[in-house]
Amino acid sequence: MKFAISIFLLLTLFAPSVSGKLRIQGCDNLETLDAQHFVLFNKKELIELGECLALEVLKGNNAYDWGNTCREYIEDEQAILGTLVLSKLEAIQIGQCVGAINYIYVRYHKEEGQFASCFKGKKAVQLLADLRGDSLNKRELKTLLCRR
Known part of the structure; x- marks a missing residue:
């Protein structure tokens, strides 16, 4: 069962990067949220919020501790109950990890010139978690994440 949940999570979180589009079409609707909205968010919405936060950090070229967010992804994957015991903060951190990896992959994979291929999926998560x-x-x- 744990394996099936892990496969489902990987497919839903990383499959959109294969299509060449970022999963989050726009984060504009999240700018107007206040604390009351977070009470009603489900895990999927919190992961999407985390992806939006990662995009904003990367677009602003700000430094961030990506290792912490990706360690949370690995910890959740190894948890017996998986997403059932996922807190809101952990869901946001997982979204940040996935959002950062997807952004780099979509933007730079097979880029002409300097970088030829970028890691995604578990390999990318592990590289960031090791930080x-x-x-x-x-x-x-x-x-x-990208190699020549």
Whole structure:
């Protein structure tokens, strides 16, 4: 059962990156949210919120501790009950990890010139989870996830 949930999560979270489009079409609707809205969010909406937050961090070229968010993804994958025991903060962190990986992959994979291929899926999650306290900006994240 745990394996089936993990496969489902991977397919729903990483499959859109294969299509060449970012999963979040727009995060404009999230700008007007207040604290009351977060009470009603389900896990999927919180993961999407995390993806939006990752996009904003990367577009602003701000440094962020991506390792912390991706360690949460791995921890959730190894949990016996999986997403059933996922807190709201953990769901947002998983979304941040997935959003950052998808952004880098869609933007730079098979880019002409400097970078030829970028990691995605479990390999990318593991690369980021191995970071210990290092904050990376977009350029550094691209260097870590993409190879010539």
